[in-house]
Amino acid sequence: MTTLNKEKLDSVTIRFVGDSGDGMQLTGNQFTSTSAMFGNDISTYPNFPAEIRAPQGTLAGVSGFQIRISSNQIHTPGDELDVLVAMNPAALKTNIADLKQNGFVFVNQDDFNPTNLAKAGYDKDADILTPLKAKYRVVEVPLSAMTVETLKDTNLTAKDKERCKNMFALGLMYFIYNRPSDVTEEWLRTKFKKKPELADANIKVLKAGYNFGDTIEIFQSTFEVPKAQIKPGTYRNITGNESTALGFVAASKIMNKDLFIGSYPITPATEILQELAKYKHFGVKTFQAEDEIAGIGSALGASFAGLLAITTTSGPGIALKSEFMNLAMITELPIVICDIQRGGPSTGLPTKTEQTDLLQVMFGRNGESPMPIVAARSPSDCFAAAIEACRIAVEHMTPVVFLSDTQIAIGSEPWLLPNLDALPKIKVEHHTDASTFQPYARNELLARPWAKPGTPGCEHTLGGLEKENITGKVNLSSGVHEEMTRIRAKKVENVARQLPATEIFGEKSGDLLILGWGSTYGSIRTTTEKLLSSGYKVGQVHLRHLNPMPNDLGAIAAKYKHVMIPELNSGQFNMLFRAKFLIDTKAVNQINTKPFNVSDLTRIAEEIIGGKR
Amino acid sequence: MTTLNKEKLDSVTIRFVGDSGDGMQLTGNQFTSTSAMFGNDISTYPNFPAEIRAPQGTLAGVSGFQIRISSNQIHTPGDELDVLVAMNPAALKTNIADLKQNGFVFVNQDDFNPTNLAKAGYDKDADILTPLKAKYRVVEVPLSAMTVETLKDTNLTAKDKERCKNMFALGLMYFIYNRPSDVTEEWLRTKFKKKPELADANIKVLKAGYNFGDTIEIFQSTFEVPKAQIKPGTYRNITGNESTALGFVAASKIMNKDLFIGSYPITPATEILQELAKYKHFGVKTFQAEDEIAGIGSALGASFAGLLAITTTSGPGIALKSEFMNLAMITELPIVICDIQRGGPSTGLPTKTEQTDLLQVMFGRNGESPMPIVAARSPSDCFAAAIEACRIAVEHMTPVVFLSDTQIAIGSEPWLLPNLDALPKIKVEHHTDASTFQPYARNELLARPWAKPGTPGCEHTLGGLEKENITGKVNLSSGVHEEMTRIRAKKVENVARQLPATEIFGEKSGDLLILGWGSTYGSIRTTTEKLLSSGYKVGQVHLRHLNPMPNDLGAIAAKYKHVMIPELNSGQFNMLFRAKFLIDTKAVNQINTKPFNVSDLTRIAEEIIGGKR
Amino acid sequence: MNATQQLTKKDFIAEGDVKWCPGCGDYSILSSVQTVLPTLGIPKEEFVFISGIGCSSRFPYYMATYGFHTIHGRAPTVASGVKMANPKLSVWMVTGDGDGLSIGANHTMHMLRRNMDLKVMLFNNRIYGLTKGQYSPTSEQGKVTKTSLMGSIDAPLNPVSYAIASGATFVARTSAANPKHMQEVLNAAAAHKGTAFIEIFQNCNIFNDGAFAKYLNKETKDSENLVLEAGKPLLFNQDTLGIVLDTSGPSPELKVEEYKGDSSRFITHNPNADSTTMAYLIGQLGIEDPSFPTAMGIIRQVSRPTYDEVLYAQENEAKAKKGEGSLKELLYSGEIWTVGAEKNSPEPV
């Protein structure tokens, strides 16, 4: 056994890619857990194929998991890869472009055979690795062979043996990056509690991979990414969809109201329903409806009956929900509509990320139909954003849209668990006094009372026809409609009255304000940090509330020479902002299913400041 | 018989109002036809109750028809009424506010009894007419009694007799405004061809009403609205929905393609389907679908199969169609989606007018989903707008939204019938050459080829997943999506390349540009005329194309000090315009279910020019 | 105060005008419902009426109970949500042949197969009333309307068969023209646990007058109505005729035979049979083949756990097993680790 130097690195970005059946998600998750518990800051991004299980070895079947570990605070899974682990030619082909010059690429040489080369669309006899060596550090590992060899004395089937090969790759990475393997060993023992022979085999292979790194002499040194300076507290790694589900359970506990979710499965929103299905003992009622319309319809019924009600979907499902969203708006009932955005238009790119539903949720309804919109910025932030959406819904008696997207929903990051006492309070009251009841009476926020069926003397009928204020009687006359339209608009504007001052990161005035929302948070934050450290006078505002916009936003923007608005769409928020403030913003738009690269944003920001854009 | 002076008037606005069962629509229509054939310019606006037939005499059951006749060119049915004919207390109550000071109000005094007063929400013993006399010229006519008296020798049932009373009112109006009654007599004979006794009775009553005016001595003079200077040609009175239907039939004839309409009934769009159902001998295929989704789905299928395909609905139906609109967009198939806007939000005010669906049709879809939008400006203009929508759809291979609204749809005006040779040409071609076929190849407009199933060798599969250019193969990779998003946007922008220079009415530069679209045309045109004749430097642009906007619009707007954008919504087009041009427009918004008053618009325009707004 | 004992019809009449056309069949249904409700022993505040869009769907505005006039075709979804949120409520749904069977038939079907505990009244006037007279899914083939000038091409749907095939546990047919029968059916529906589906023949005198005339005309009503009674043979025409299942041919066939007191030959009505087959058969009578009379009354009534019942049973079981959920435990679960202030090394807990 050789003893190698440990080279210290600030941060490393690794992507594991292979066939859907190769267990890449699991491998990535293990590297994540181990690194998180070791004390790095981490950020991850999985990338699923659109097919359930496309034929083995094909381009359509490639599944990937990217993880960045760092000794500093990080906010993105990284622009470029330091390391690519490619289990087959298809994985190599579709991912090599993201590897940085001189980066490591580990390949399972056993899978680079004519059959698999052909499946990936290469000439079956091509030598595809040699040309790569000019640009990258290519490490060919006989992963399959070594795995099978390691397990030769076990009774496992050939298929089961072969399946352990991802652990070999993981072990190797653990060696190179000086990570302990105990977290994974522990996890394997739990996972295969009922099949200890599988646990043993996997652990054996994991160790073999580790030892393989130690044995072969291809590395001049191993690497170490030291612990990060992390805020003290208890952490847990969490995906956006998990944290969204937890946020709703928390809101339900805070208000002391059972939670109802009416939903129809759709990628990438399905997991919220699936997570919530686990929490029946929290009084959570999950209803898998026959379609999106029934999902929101049942939620609206549950809201009328007095529960905290939500519905979850993605872009194509919003189209179907919009008629009911409008009914919720005019009947002024609280529900939260979650839109976990994915690549559009139409069925589009169901497993990819995009921020292209903002205008749909803002305007996709007939008539004037204003509705608050909140956006989550990262996986762990979904928790707070979900609670905020519920707070607005019940305090203002209105439907609220909660926006997340694929990147947030399936990405994960360490979450500093909240102190339960510090969770926001939410005021919610049901009207019970028959003598004072008027269904469309209003409080100072213009919210109307919420009287549940079952309350004696508060009988009333809601509906989608225009109705008069206070009494709620159907009334289609012109003055009434004008008044109610104004009230409904004002009611939504009032949400902004309750908001704290908008947070600005970086300079409070200067050359450039970078204004964003949603999953671009990490890229923009890192960009801002880089610009600040280069001495630019830059500020970042990342909005939680897209409608209404915070009241101080105009004044903030006016303090900068330029306003840059990066979005993963064609400029949707940008349009709203320009129309409102008549500021000649610099929109930065990308619609290629990928998060922004920090380097691109930085370059563009510099150009803007330098007057080149 | 006395001979009275004939006082000449430029223009008169009359509103007939009564119970739904009183035949007010029919009365108004007769006054319209007679005046049109006499040679006046006319403009009308019916106002239906939301109920089918609310209990007789109630406020909910009031039905009205407003007509303005003029010896000049007019564009609106008038701000204020010169004459109100009110058949019962409910009709009086809900309409009197629109009568101008010193205007005539004719009431059927027989209906002002305690029962009917109570039904209208008055004290049953109240004297409601006397107080009105201070402000208006109240004429009490025993309409019912006189009608029954006139028919006492006929064999009609009491009910049938009573039903003729609208003809008494009409006859009286014919007398006062010096109209001949022959057009109506002719019409009655045709209508009651099978029941000549009813024709006779109605004509008798019509004449009795006429003679009554001649007999009683309450008028100092009768009135005459001389013929207007009208463009020579053949005319026909037409509602917007009728002219929309004719526009689609014409487009189908122009392209030599059968027309398919898949629709689900909804107010105020239903009549388009009902009209088209009459034209089977034109090869029109009407399909009453089970819902709005099936309506557009069937139309999209018909388009795929090579027909000219449309679907019609109103705001609530658009919500349901939007998922399919998106599929039409990404598959680049031509269909026209007609949104006949009504009062929203939600079920809203189903029988009232509003322009509040623009942003819904513009943005109500997931992903980036651009789509051309054309708007009709008046009943007769629907014909040309419908043809233009079809032209864009098939020449650019795209779904197109056609916007109209209640005011246009049910309002009517004389239509100068087009010269058939002057109808626009529409280029449409089906790809048939298998050897050159690529489903997503593009021409200079970026339109892809339209190859119909049944064409040998051009087999291809469309779908909602992202696909690559030229080949149309499903491809979810990042570069492809970016390219296709750009192409789809560019393709819609290209529509503007084909448009003629934007027409400006009035001054080509100056103090104020009034920019509008849709049914506000008449009010804005009249306002502009008034301002111009007062010497203001004002121009009017009324847009046919809302998306894309004409390429010269920015340059035009820049030539005026102010841009005023009146809309019957909260400023929807205004937002699009501001975001695009960063011009500090003056939005004028009204959401009270009524058209703009010219006097309001004029006042506001003067304030803007004078710097008071 | 025990509110339920004192309830009368008047308690259920909402303030304000009823706005249906004079002569509309809807009035009679409204009156029957208002007659039955006070007798059910349910406090007024526990009734909720939910509807879609259509003339029929204006119903909730005329009831002095909780109500929700929703959107076209979607009432089953809202009603289901209300019931799941609070199973104590007595939830009634009103829909029309357009609302419930054209745009909304999917929700109708899913509601029925789930057996949500809801009382569903489908006002069948075989026309779209509110949009002024287009044919509906129950309009007869060949019907001439504004959108079918040469006669409608669509074959009509039989709401009863549809409900049975959807797994309904209670299916009945009655007529707005027969308030007594209607009230009996409403009472039985109210007593049923599960979705009670009632098709109500209702005359739209404006756009489809006389659609059900043959069931009402003196001359034909005896031969056209087959009034069902559980446990009794299928007899009609003043008990002079009855329905038999003839198995003498290769495939069993239905026939009308004269009744002369020998009830054993005739099919006995058993709405409680597990199998849906006989209910399906009875529901088709007269509709599929007009040479038979049409069955009026309770066609099927079986017992099966309701959706809301099982939903809460599962919730209670989960609570019993895992205890009431603790938020703290939930958040602090999974693989968590602590970054300490003193001990600077992260450690898994």
Added chain:
Amino acid sequence: MNATQQLTKKDFIAEGDVKWCPGCGDYSILSSVQTVLPTLGIPKEEFVFISGIGCSSRFPYYMATYGFHTIHGRAPTVASGVKMANPKLSVWMVTGDGDGLSIGANHTMHMLRRNMDLKVMLFNNRIYGLTKGQYSPTSEQGKVTKTSLMGSIDAPLNPVSYAIASGATFVARTSAANPKHMQEVLNAAAAHKGTAFIEIFQNCNIFNDGAFAKYLNKETKDSENLVLEAGKPLLFNQDTLGIVLDTSGPSPELKVEEYKGDSSRFITHNPNADSTTMAYLIGQLGIEDPSFPTAMGIIRQVSRPTYDEVLYAQENEAKAKKGEGSLKELLYSGEIWTVGAEKNSPEPV
């Protein structure tokens, strides 16, 4: 060139990879369809395949015909539009138990009652495949999935009964595991004029493996499959058992009896009966009550004018009556008047 004579299976295989999971039942259906199509005498360019969304709905991409992968649950609407636009085309629709019976059951029903001339294949794997394993409307009650951790509460829908109650003119059931039977059914469907609805049992080996095992296992398959043949008695289990309708009790009841050569006691299968009752009964067998075998084959097949047929017949009738429409006449109709240049007075024409 007479293209139709030379067609082979290969002509229907699209370029590019088929992307279903290895082992998926969909492959067998694809292959069967590609086997049957070239034998039908229809030119390749006249086939159109239309689907919704789901694993099953990827089908059109794998066919070298015209195709349209539409949106979730809405394929019937697009297919109907294609057929109405061009009745010459042979239009095939592919859907799943989620696509066609959860979100899309309304369109399924209306398509069936209209009898559009379409061939409809519903791939029933009793699960949502594409969204990775949630229960569907055909999943059995109590099924544990990611969204029903304590067992699904919904009662399943029987696609065949649903189709029959919807007025379908052709209803069949077959299995992807039995290509020969499947191809026979596909051939019959192709020959039928009207909507031909085929439920195909299809195994999703990833999320619902073995859902149809009892129909395939050596030990149980004889007693679980009732293979239908027109004109033959309902026999199964190698012709040792059969199904009778027992009318000895008050209500007729189905029973299984031993078969000993006396076929008259047993129900004869007549898919062509006008009445839907026996078809409904046969479709329920085994599904409603598992003590019976499940019927496989053509359950109902009757003739009724198709929607597209009548649509064009009406159009032709209108043209015959009124002549081909003239645009000039149409525009210049109604009450028109001319404002002359010379004669300055308007006059009606």
